[in-house]
Amino acid sequence: MKYDVQKFQLISNDEIAEGIFDMRVKNEELAPLAKCGQFAHVYVPSKTLRRPISVCDSENGVLRLVYQVKGEGTRLMSEMKSGTDVDILAPLGNGFKIEKGKRYCLIGGGIGVPPMLYTAKQTENPLVITGFRNKSLVILQDDFKKAGAELVLATDDGSAGVHGFVTDILKERINEFDEVCACGPTPMLKAVAAVCKGNNKPCQISLEERMACGIGACLVCAVKVRKNGEEIMQHVCKNGPVFNAEEVVF
Structure with a gap:
Protein backbone atom coordinates (compact mmCIF):
# COMPACT_ATOMS: atom_id res chain seq x y z
CA MET A 1 0.00 0.00 0.00
CA LYS A 2 1.61 3.22 -1.19
CA TYR A 3 0.74 6.49 0.51
CA ASP A 4 2.37 9.79 1.41
CA VAL A 5 1.62 13.10 3.06
CA GLN A 6 1.71 16.05 0.69
CA LYS A 7 0.09 19.36 -0.05
CA PHE A 8 -3.01 19.28 -2.21
CA GLN A 9 -4.34 22.41 -3.90
CA LEU A 10 -7.92 23.13 -2.86
CA ILE A 11 -9.93 23.64 -6.04
CA SER A 12 -13.43 23.88 -4.58
CA ASN A 13 -15.29 23.29 -1.32
CA ASP A 14 -19.03 23.65 -1.85
CA GLU A 15 -22.09 22.82 0.22
CA ILE A 16 -24.19 20.37 -1.82
CA ALA A 17 -26.84 19.53 0.81
CA GLU A 18 -27.67 20.49 4.37
CA GLY A 19 -24.31 20.42 6.18
CA ILE A 20 -22.66 18.29 3.48
CA PHE A 21 -19.68 19.62 1.53
CA ASP A 22 -17.98 18.56 -1.69
CA MET A 23 -14.21 19.23 -1.51
CA ARG A 24 -11.97 18.80 -4.54
CA VAL A 25 -8.22 18.83 -4.05
CA LYS A 26 -5.49 18.37 -6.64
CA ASN A 27 -2.24 16.44 -6.41
CA GLU A 28 -1.13 14.75 -9.62
CA GLU A 29 1.13 12.29 -7.78
CA LEU A 30 -1.13 10.94 -5.03
CA ALA A 31 -4.67 11.35 -6.37
CA PRO A 32 -4.23 8.77 -9.18
CA LEU A 33 -3.10 6.16 -6.63
CA ALA A 34 -6.46 6.13 -4.85
CA LYS A 35 -8.63 3.02 -5.16
CA CYS A 36 -12.34 2.71 -4.46
CA GLY A 37 -13.06 2.33 -0.74
CA GLN A 38 -9.86 4.01 0.42
CA PHE A 39 -9.74 7.25 2.41
CA ALA A 40 -7.73 10.42 2.91
CA HIS A 41 -6.57 11.85 6.24
CA VAL A 42 -7.00 15.62 6.17
CA TYR A 43 -5.08 17.96 8.45
CA VAL A 44 -7.17 20.78 9.88
CA PRO A 45 -5.16 23.75 11.21
CA SER A 46 -5.33 24.10 15.03
CA LYS A 47 -6.47 20.46 15.40
CA THR A 48 -4.15 17.71 16.62
CA LEU A 49 -5.85 14.80 14.86
CA ARG A 50 -6.52 14.56 11.15
CA ARG A 51 -10.02 13.93 9.79
CA PRO A 52 -10.55 10.68 7.82
CA ILE A 53 -12.67 11.28 4.70
CA SER A 54 -13.63 8.57 2.20
CA VAL A 55 -12.54 8.99 -1.40
CA CYS A 56 -15.66 9.88 -3.37
CA ASP A 57 -13.85 10.04 -6.71
CA SER A 58 -10.43 10.39 -8.30
CA GLU A 59 -10.00 11.81 -11.77
CA ASN A 60 -7.33 13.80 -13.61
CA GLY A 61 -5.20 14.25 -10.51
CA VAL A 62 -8.13 15.49 -8.43
CA LEU A 63 -9.46 13.78 -5.30
CA ARG A 64 -13.10 14.38 -4.47
CA LEU A 65 -13.91 14.23 -0.76
CA VAL A 66 -17.55 14.58 0.28
CA TYR A 67 -18.00 15.04 4.03
CA GLN A 68 -20.56 16.08 6.62
CA VAL A 69 -20.02 18.79 9.20
CA LYS A 70 -20.32 17.00 12.55
CA GLY A 71 -17.98 18.90 14.86
CA GLU A 72 -15.51 21.75 15.04
CA GLY A 73 -12.92 19.99 12.88
CA THR A 74 -15.21 19.42 9.91
CA ARG A 75 -16.70 22.89 10.44
CA LEU A 76 -13.22 24.35 10.00
CA MET A 77 -12.77 22.17 6.91
CA SER A 78 -15.96 23.63 5.44
CA GLU A 79 -14.48 27.13 5.80
CA MET A 80 -11.31 26.34 3.81
CA LYS A 81 -11.06 28.54 0.72
CA SER A 82 -10.19 27.66 -2.88
CA GLY A 83 -6.56 28.22 -3.83
CA THR A 84 -5.14 27.29 -0.45
CA ASP A 85 -2.99 24.23 0.22
CA VAL A 86 -4.40 21.34 2.26
CA ASP A 87 -2.09 18.90 4.06
CA ILE A 88 -3.37 15.39 3.29
CA LEU A 89 -2.12 11.87 4.03
CA ALA A 90 -3.39 9.61 1.24
CA PRO A 91 -4.47 7.21 -0.09
CA LEU A 92 -5.00 5.01 2.97
CA GLY A 93 -6.59 1.68 3.84
CA ASN A 94 -7.75 -1.35 1.89
CA GLY A 95 -10.70 -0.69 -0.39
CA SER A 206 -16.72 -0.40 4.85
CA LEU A 207 -16.59 0.43 8.56
CA GLU A 208 -16.62 3.91 10.04
CA GLU A 209 -14.58 4.42 13.21
CA ARG A 210 -12.81 7.29 14.93
CA MET A 211 -9.16 7.39 13.96
CA ALA A 212 -5.97 9.00 15.20
CA CYS A 213 -2.94 8.02 13.11
CA GLY A 214 -4.66 6.48 10.08
CA ILE A 215 -1.83 4.00 9.43
CA GLY A 216 -2.24 1.34 12.14
CA ALA A 217 0.25 2.72 14.65
CA CYS A 218 -2.32 3.34 17.40
CA LEU A 219 -5.34 1.43 18.71
CA VAL A 220 -8.09 4.03 18.40
CA CYS A 221 -9.92 2.37 15.48
CA ALA A 222 -9.64 -1.27 16.59
CA VAL A 223 -12.65 -3.49 15.88
CA LYS A 224 -13.40 -7.13 16.65
CA VAL A 225 -13.29 -9.59 13.75
CA ARG A 226 -13.47 -13.37 13.46
CA LYS A 227 -10.47 -15.08 11.81
CA ASN A 228 -9.97 -18.85 11.63
CA GLY A 229 -12.60 -19.42 14.30
CA GLU A 230 -11.06 -16.94 16.75
CA GLU A 231 -12.10 -13.39 17.64
CA ILE A 232 -9.27 -10.88 17.28
CA MET A 233 -8.86 -7.11 17.08
CA GLN A 234 -7.88 -5.40 13.84
CA HIS A 235 -7.41 -1.79 12.73
CA VAL A 236 -10.08 -0.20 10.54
CA CYS A 237 -7.47 2.16 9.06
CA LYS A 238 -4.89 -0.49 8.16
CA ASN A 239 -6.74 -3.81 7.83
CA GLY A 240 -9.87 -2.09 6.51
CA PRO A 241 -11.86 0.05 6.23
CA VAL A 242 -13.33 -2.65 3.99
CA PHE A 243 -13.88 -6.09 5.55
CA ASN A 244 -15.63 -9.28 4.59
CA ALA A 245 -19.03 -8.83 6.28
CA GLU A 246 -19.04 -12.33 7.78
CA GLU A 247 -15.77 -11.64 9.59
CA VAL A 248 -17.03 -8.57 11.47
CA VAL A 249 -18.31 -9.11 15.02
CA PHE A 250 -21.05 -6.49 15.45
Whole structure:
Protein backbone atom coordinates (compact mmCIF):
# COMPACT_ATOMS: atom_id res chain seq x y z
CA MET A 1 0.00 0.00 0.00
CA LYS A 2 1.61 3.22 -1.19
CA TYR A 3 0.74 6.49 0.51
CA ASP A 4 2.37 9.79 1.41
CA VAL A 5 1.62 13.10 3.06
CA GLN A 6 1.71 16.05 0.69
CA LYS A 7 0.09 19.36 -0.05
CA PHE A 8 -3.01 19.28 -2.21
CA GLN A 9 -4.34 22.41 -3.90
CA LEU A 10 -7.92 23.13 -2.86
CA ILE A 11 -9.93 23.64 -6.04
CA SER A 12 -13.43 23.88 -4.58
CA ASN A 13 -15.29 23.29 -1.32
CA ASP A 14 -19.03 23.65 -1.85
CA GLU A 15 -22.09 22.82 0.22
CA ILE A 16 -24.19 20.37 -1.82
CA ALA A 17 -26.84 19.53 0.81
CA GLU A 18 -27.67 20.49 4.37
CA GLY A 19 -24.31 20.42 6.18
CA ILE A 20 -22.66 18.29 3.48
CA PHE A 21 -19.68 19.62 1.53
CA ASP A 22 -17.98 18.56 -1.69
CA MET A 23 -14.21 19.23 -1.51
CA ARG A 24 -11.97 18.80 -4.54
CA VAL A 25 -8.22 18.83 -4.05
CA LYS A 26 -5.49 18.37 -6.64
CA ASN A 27 -2.24 16.44 -6.41
CA GLU A 28 -1.13 14.75 -9.62
CA GLU A 29 1.13 12.29 -7.78
CA LEU A 30 -1.13 10.94 -5.03
CA ALA A 31 -4.67 11.35 -6.37
CA PRO A 32 -4.23 8.77 -9.18
CA LEU A 33 -3.10 6.16 -6.63
CA ALA A 34 -6.46 6.13 -4.85
CA LYS A 35 -8.63 3.02 -5.16
CA CYS A 36 -12.34 2.71 -4.46
CA GLY A 37 -13.06 2.33 -0.74
CA GLN A 38 -9.86 4.01 0.42
CA PHE A 39 -9.74 7.25 2.41
CA ALA A 40 -7.73 10.42 2.91
CA HIS A 41 -6.57 11.85 6.24
CA VAL A 42 -7.00 15.62 6.17
CA TYR A 43 -5.08 17.96 8.45
CA VAL A 44 -7.17 20.78 9.88
CA PRO A 45 -5.16 23.75 11.21
CA SER A 46 -5.33 24.10 15.03
CA LYS A 47 -6.47 20.46 15.40
CA THR A 48 -4.15 17.71 16.62
CA LEU A 49 -5.85 14.80 14.86
CA ARG A 50 -6.52 14.56 11.15
CA ARG A 51 -10.02 13.93 9.79
CA PRO A 52 -10.55 10.68 7.82
CA ILE A 53 -12.67 11.28 4.70
CA SER A 54 -13.63 8.57 2.20
CA VAL A 55 -12.54 8.99 -1.40
CA CYS A 56 -15.66 9.88 -3.37
CA ASP A 57 -13.85 10.04 -6.71
CA SER A 58 -10.43 10.39 -8.30
CA GLU A 59 -10.00 11.81 -11.77
CA ASN A 60 -7.33 13.80 -13.61
CA GLY A 61 -5.20 14.25 -10.51
CA VAL A 62 -8.13 15.49 -8.43
CA LEU A 63 -9.46 13.78 -5.30
CA ARG A 64 -13.10 14.38 -4.47
CA LEU A 65 -13.91 14.23 -0.76
CA VAL A 66 -17.55 14.58 0.28
CA TYR A 67 -18.00 15.04 4.03
CA GLN A 68 -20.56 16.08 6.62
CA VAL A 69 -20.02 18.79 9.20
CA LYS A 70 -20.32 17.00 12.55
CA GLY A 71 -17.98 18.90 14.86
CA GLU A 72 -15.51 21.75 15.04
CA GLY A 73 -12.92 19.99 12.88
CA THR A 74 -15.21 19.42 9.91
CA ARG A 75 -16.70 22.89 10.44
CA LEU A 76 -13.22 24.35 10.00
CA MET A 77 -12.77 22.17 6.91
CA SER A 78 -15.96 23.63 5.44
CA GLU A 79 -14.48 27.13 5.80
CA MET A 80 -11.31 26.34 3.81
CA LYS A 81 -11.06 28.54 0.72
CA SER A 82 -10.19 27.66 -2.88
CA GLY A 83 -6.56 28.22 -3.83
CA THR A 84 -5.14 27.29 -0.45
CA ASP A 85 -2.99 24.23 0.22
CA VAL A 86 -4.40 21.34 2.26
CA ASP A 87 -2.09 18.90 4.06
CA ILE A 88 -3.37 15.39 3.29
CA LEU A 89 -2.12 11.87 4.03
CA ALA A 90 -3.39 9.61 1.24
CA PRO A 91 -4.47 7.21 -0.09
CA LEU A 92 -5.00 5.01 2.97
CA GLY A 93 -6.59 1.68 3.84
CA ASN A 94 -7.75 -1.35 1.89
CA GLY A 95 -10.70 -0.69 -0.39
CA PHE A 96 -13.32 -2.80 -2.13
CA LYS A 97 -12.14 -5.79 -4.14
CA ILE A 98 -13.89 -5.61 -7.49
CA GLU A 99 -13.82 -8.54 -9.92
CA LYS A 100 -14.54 -8.29 -13.63
CA GLY A 101 -17.55 -10.21 -14.85
CA LYS A 102 -19.54 -9.78 -11.63
CA ARG A 103 -22.58 -7.59 -11.18
CA TYR A 104 -22.44 -5.66 -7.93
CA CYS A 105 -25.08 -4.12 -5.71
CA LEU A 106 -23.56 -1.02 -4.11
CA ILE A 107 -25.31 0.27 -1.01
CA GLY A 108 -24.67 3.60 0.68
CA GLY A 109 -26.39 5.08 3.71
CA GLY A 110 -26.10 8.79 4.54
CA ILE A 111 -22.51 9.97 4.41
CA GLY A 112 -21.60 6.38 3.46
CA VAL A 113 -22.92 7.13 -0.03
CA PRO A 114 -19.89 9.09 -1.39
CA PRO A 115 -17.37 6.21 -1.54
CA MET A 116 -19.85 4.18 -3.56
CA LEU A 117 -19.56 6.62 -6.47
CA TYR A 118 -15.92 5.81 -7.20
CA THR A 119 -16.77 2.15 -6.65
CA ALA A 120 -19.60 2.37 -9.19
CA LYS A 121 -17.14 3.67 -11.77
CA GLN A 122 -15.04 0.52 -11.34
CA THR A 123 -17.94 -1.90 -11.91
CA GLU A 124 -20.13 -2.98 -14.82
CA ASN A 125 -23.80 -1.99 -14.72
CA PRO A 126 -24.05 -1.84 -10.91
CA LEU A 127 -27.27 -1.57 -8.97
CA VAL A 128 -26.78 1.33 -6.57
CA ILE A 129 -29.10 1.73 -3.58
CA THR A 130 -28.75 4.99 -1.65
CA GLY A 131 -30.53 5.70 1.61
CA PHE A 132 -31.03 8.97 3.50
CA ARG A 133 -33.14 10.18 6.42
CA ASN A 134 -34.98 12.71 4.25
CA LYS A 135 -34.80 14.58 0.94
CA SER A 136 -32.76 17.50 2.35
CA LEU A 137 -29.80 15.12 2.79
CA VAL A 138 -29.94 13.47 -0.64
CA ILE A 139 -26.67 13.77 -2.57
CA LEU A 140 -24.86 12.53 -5.71
CA GLN A 141 -27.88 11.13 -7.55
CA ASP A 142 -26.94 12.73 -10.89
CA ASP A 143 -23.33 11.58 -10.45
CA PHE A 144 -24.38 7.94 -10.15
CA LYS A 145 -26.57 8.23 -13.23
CA LYS A 146 -23.69 9.72 -15.22
CA ALA A 147 -21.55 6.77 -14.08
CA GLY A 148 -24.03 4.42 -15.77
CA ALA A 149 -25.45 2.91 -12.59
CA GLU A 150 -28.98 1.68 -12.09
CA LEU A 151 -30.02 3.85 -9.17
CA VAL A 152 -32.65 3.41 -6.46
CA LEU A 153 -33.20 6.10 -3.82
CA ALA A 154 -34.81 5.43 -0.44
CA THR A 155 -35.62 7.79 2.43
CA ASP A 156 -36.68 6.91 5.95
CA ASP A 157 -39.63 9.34 5.85
CA GLY A 158 -40.64 8.86 2.21
CA SER A 159 -39.92 12.48 1.29
CA ALA A 160 -37.91 11.31 -1.77
CA GLY A 161 -37.72 8.03 -3.66
CA VAL A 162 -38.93 4.84 -2.01
CA HIS A 163 -40.33 5.09 1.50
CA GLY A 164 -38.24 2.65 3.50
CA PHE A 165 -34.75 1.33 4.16
CA VAL A 166 -32.02 0.16 1.80
CA THR A 167 -32.49 -3.37 3.12
CA ASP A 168 -36.11 -3.38 1.91
CA ILE A 169 -34.87 -2.90 -1.66
CA LEU A 170 -31.98 -5.31 -1.15
CA LYS A 171 -34.37 -8.10 -0.13
CA GLU A 172 -36.57 -7.51 -3.19
CA ARG A 173 -33.68 -7.59 -5.66
CA ILE A 174 -31.28 -10.00 -3.99
CA ASN A 175 -31.20 -12.37 -6.98
CA GLU A 176 -30.20 -9.73 -9.54
CA PHE A 177 -26.49 -9.48 -8.66
CA ASP A 178 -23.46 -11.47 -7.56
CA GLU A 179 -22.04 -9.50 -4.64
CA VAL A 180 -22.78 -6.56 -2.33
CA CYS A 181 -20.54 -3.69 -1.27
CA ALA A 182 -21.84 -1.33 1.41
CA CYS A 183 -20.87 1.70 3.47
CA GLY A 184 -22.91 3.52 6.07
CA PRO A 185 -23.88 3.56 9.74
CA THR A 186 -23.23 0.39 11.75
CA PRO A 187 -26.92 -0.61 12.21
CA MET A 188 -27.38 -0.46 8.44
CA LEU A 189 -24.24 -2.51 7.79
CA LYS A 190 -25.32 -5.11 10.32
CA ALA A 191 -28.73 -5.41 8.64
CA VAL A 192 -27.22 -5.60 5.14
CA ALA A 193 -24.76 -8.28 6.29
CA ALA A 194 -27.61 -10.33 7.78
CA VAL A 195 -29.64 -10.19 4.54
CA CYS A 196 -26.62 -11.23 2.49
CA LYS A 197 -25.73 -14.08 4.83
CA GLY A 198 -29.30 -15.36 4.76
CA ASN A 199 -29.21 -15.41 0.96
CA ASN A 200 -25.64 -16.69 0.52
CA LYS A 201 -24.48 -13.48 -1.14
CA PRO A 202 -20.86 -12.34 -0.65
CA CYS A 203 -20.74 -8.96 1.06
CA GLN A 204 -18.00 -6.41 1.67
CA ILE A 205 -18.62 -3.61 4.17
CA SER A 206 -16.72 -0.40 4.85
CA LEU A 207 -16.59 0.43 8.56
CA GLU A 208 -16.62 3.91 10.04
CA GLU A 209 -14.58 4.42 13.21
CA ARG A 210 -12.81 7.29 14.93
CA MET A 211 -9.16 7.39 13.96
CA ALA A 212 -5.97 9.00 15.20
CA CYS A 213 -2.94 8.02 13.11
CA GLY A 214 -4.66 6.48 10.08
CA ILE A 215 -1.83 4.00 9.43
CA GLY A 216 -2.24 1.34 12.14
CA ALA A 217 0.25 2.72 14.65
CA CYS A 218 -2.32 3.34 17.40
CA LEU A 219 -5.34 1.43 18.71
CA VAL A 220 -8.09 4.03 18.40
CA CYS A 221 -9.92 2.37 15.48
CA ALA A 222 -9.64 -1.27 16.59
CA VAL A 223 -12.65 -3.49 15.88
CA LYS A 224 -13.40 -7.13 16.65
CA VAL A 225 -13.29 -9.59 13.75
CA ARG A 226 -13.47 -13.37 13.46
CA LYS A 227 -10.47 -15.08 11.81
CA ASN A 228 -9.97 -18.85 11.63
CA GLY A 229 -12.60 -19.42 14.30
CA GLU A 230 -11.06 -16.94 16.75
CA GLU A 231 -12.10 -13.39 17.64
CA ILE A 232 -9.27 -10.88 17.28
CA MET A 233 -8.86 -7.11 17.08
CA GLN A 234 -7.88 -5.40 13.84
CA HIS A 235 -7.41 -1.79 12.73
CA VAL A 236 -10.08 -0.20 10.54
CA CYS A 237 -7.47 2.16 9.06
CA LYS A 238 -4.89 -0.49 8.16
CA ASN A 239 -6.74 -3.81 7.83
CA GLY A 240 -9.87 -2.09 6.51
CA PRO A 241 -11.86 0.05 6.23
CA VAL A 242 -13.33 -2.65 3.99
CA PHE A 243 -13.88 -6.09 5.55
CA ASN A 244 -15.63 -9.28 4.59
CA ALA A 245 -19.03 -8.83 6.28
CA GLU A 246 -19.04 -12.33 7.78
CA GLU A 247 -15.77 -11.64 9.59
CA VAL A 248 -17.03 -8.57 11.47
CA VAL A 249 -18.31 -9.11 15.02
CA PHE A 250 -21.05 -6.49 15.45
